[in-house]
Amino acid sequence: MTTHRYHRRDLNADLLRACLGVAACVTPMFFIAPGAIATYVLAAPAIFFGLFGLRTWLHTRTVVTLDDAAIEMTGWGSARIPWQDLDTLKLSYFSTRRDREAGWMQLTLRAGGNKIALHSTLEGFEDICRQAFRVTQTRDIEMSDATARNFAVIGLGASDTTQHEKTPAALSGWGNPADWRR
């Protein structure tokens, strides 16, 4: 059994970003007449940055426990997903840069009504991905084309990348060609 936490440095950087966002939106509000349209225009992103800061702070208290039987997240949004119950998983990649570099990943696991979403800033994120990928292979869980490609890039299913390029449907959410019906 292994335990994983979010890197403090990454969380601090995000907290700083959230504070900057709130400050940039709230500061002008002190100089605006109450009730002006600009107040509402600035309030919306200020609330959003506040929520982002809150979510980041909650990540400081999040602990993820991983073993062969299940994955469990404690802290805000606690959930436990036994691997045998895993229904769907999604590995997304986000980047704010035009060249799509320097981004981050998000692994979302779902089983029934339970959902666990983890960011790549989590310590040992790749170990969790490896375990989740192994489960998808043994239990034949479908995954989208984007998820399959993202797994391939972090070295999971990498040997299939070339073949994957040729027949994306085989690894995509579109299902196995053998199952396609007329």
Next chain:
Amino acid sequence: MLRYIALRLLVMIPTLLAVSAIVFLIIQLPPGDYLETLIAEMQSRGEAVDQNQIAALRQAYGLDNSPVEQYFSWLFGLLQGDFGWSFEHNRPVSELIGQRILLTFVVTFSTILFIWVVSFVIGTYVATRQYSVSDHTATLIGYLGLATPNFLLALVLMYFANQWFDTSIGGIMNDEYRNQPWSWGKMLSVLEHLWIPVIVIGTSGTAGMIRRLRANLLDELQKQYVVTARAKGLHPRKLLWKYPLRVALNPFIADIGSILPEVISGSAVVAVVLNLDITGRMLLDALRAQDMFLAGSFLMFLAMLVVIGTLLSDLALAALDPRIRLSGGTTR
């Protein structure tokens, strides 16, 4: 996704500040200011110029302050919802641009909808019938659409609209509704006149989008999974709709950000030709007359629209296609 949105919003703040500085710099670039233009006009008409009155006006409008002071005063006013005073119209800018911005939004939104619907139908049709007569015909019409200047198309359509549909030439609504509050009749009048500017502004965008959709869809249709699906006997229409078309649609979403400035800048000349009460015409007049607060507010609004459009397009793309960039190529 929350982090993605937060980071994109955070980037928007300095972007908009930089845009505001550039906008102010651009409207300050021509030599002189509005009052100097006014003096030159009065002198050319042989009218006497009262220097004391000019000095008083210069002080009242803050034109004797340094450009940096003027910029911060304008920016601070923008944040407070005070867009400044229009020298040309002698009215607050906010009063002038309110209705025009709404009409600009209606025209822009309708044009983008027109571009999407028309290019989706024609692009899909021609890609599935490559090198057929219809493909060549649509390609020819597409190139004509790309090559025809908007103002020329506007003039031609104005003539035919009057000849065939008895629609009054010019304007985005009948004259009796101008400067009137919104009503059902005014809305119908706008809808009746809307199709001409929408076709005129949207044609070049449609032509480009058809070419992009056709190329993307043809790429997808030639992939092995499509061949396999066909070999397995999957119905061609089901195969097309469920798989390759979805992938080929990404450029539609990705292009929202680039279509917006194209549509808005393309509408400026069309607005003059068609006598439309949208931002383009007033912006041109304001830039010509160096009506700095009016021009600056328009440009700032348009820049904001583009930044928001790009943000929405990127958010939609991130949600639909969250793929990592593979080495040696891009996934988009």
